[in-house]
Amino acid sequence: MKNILIIGVNSTIGTQIFNLLNSKEGYNIYTTSRNEFDKNNSKHTILTPQTDTLNTDLLPDDIHELYYLPGSINLKPFGSLKPEDYLMDFNINVMGLINVLKATIKALKKGNGAVLAFSSVAASLGLQYHASVSTSKAALEGFIKAMASEYAEKVRFNALAISLSNTKMAEKLLNSEKKTELAENRNPLKQIGNPSKIAQFSTVINSETCDWLTGEIIQFDGGMKNLKVF
Numbered sequence: 001m002k003n004i005l006i007i008g009v010n011s012t013i014g015t016q017i018f019n020l021l022n023s024k025e026g027y028n029i030y031t032t033s034r035n036e037f038d039k040n041n042s043k044h045t046i047l048t049p050q051t052d053t054l055n056t057d058l059l060p061d062d063i064h065e066l067y068y069l070p071g072s073i074n075l076k077p078f079g080s081l082k083p084e085d086y087l088m089d090f091n092i093n094v095m096g097l098i099n100v101l102k103a104t105i106k107a108l109k110k111g112n113g114a115v116l117a118f119s120s121v122a123a124s125l126g127l128q129y130h131a132s133v134s135t136s137k138a139a140l141e142g143f144i145k146a147m148a149s150e151y152a153e154k155v156r157f158n159a160l161a162i163s164l165s166n167t168k169m170a171e172k173l174l175n176s177e178k179k180t181e182l183a184e185n186r187n188p189l190k191q192i193g194n195p196s197k198i199a200q201f202s203t204v205i206n207s208e209t210c211d212w213l214t215g216e217i218i219q220f221d222g223g224m225k226n227l228k229v230f
Helices: 012-022 083-110 131-150 177-186 195-205
Strands: 002-007 027-033 042-046 065-068 114-120 156-162 217-220
Touching: 002 012, 002 083, 012 027, 012 195, 065 083, 083 114, 083 131, 114 131, 114 195, 131 156, 131 217, 156 195, 195 217
Parallel strands: 002 027, 002 065, 027 042, 065 114, 114 156, 156 217
Antiparallel strands: none
């Protein structure tokens, strides 16, 4: 049996990852979320906004795959951003992962595990109103590379950098046909991200299929980072 830990399973992509793995044999899935998540065959512990402490007593001694889904879309003009905005985004995107890894790195080493975090195209592409999000996601990508180097013989670390996708987090940006059309037209492939396909790709990255892949920031963004289509 493979032991899987999904941090932030209530996110749209997190739930898709859970459903995908839970439908297959050979996976023992552990999940965390800020809200109730009641699924069969999942040992579940809740991360509350007050504590953000992972209850390791409920986790196995070895972890084979870890998915870190928490993120933020805090879009404001630079003049409107306060220091607290940067700290909030950094705590969600970076310190949250650091705290999880502090609690699980021994189990990941024992399981020769793979860690996948989620970044954004905004970490490498300048976008208006993304100063806080871009800062925290760029820090996340640097952290992933450093961890991949430090634990190269035991644990793989990668990040998936996505662009705007049809998730609960982005619903305010896609809550009308006009907004959705504009978002699609900004993408070189004229699409927004599909959570189901992102989840499928994520499980491949953390699987044995990609056991020669570590320290990578994988752009899964419809060409946003590298292409300009006129």
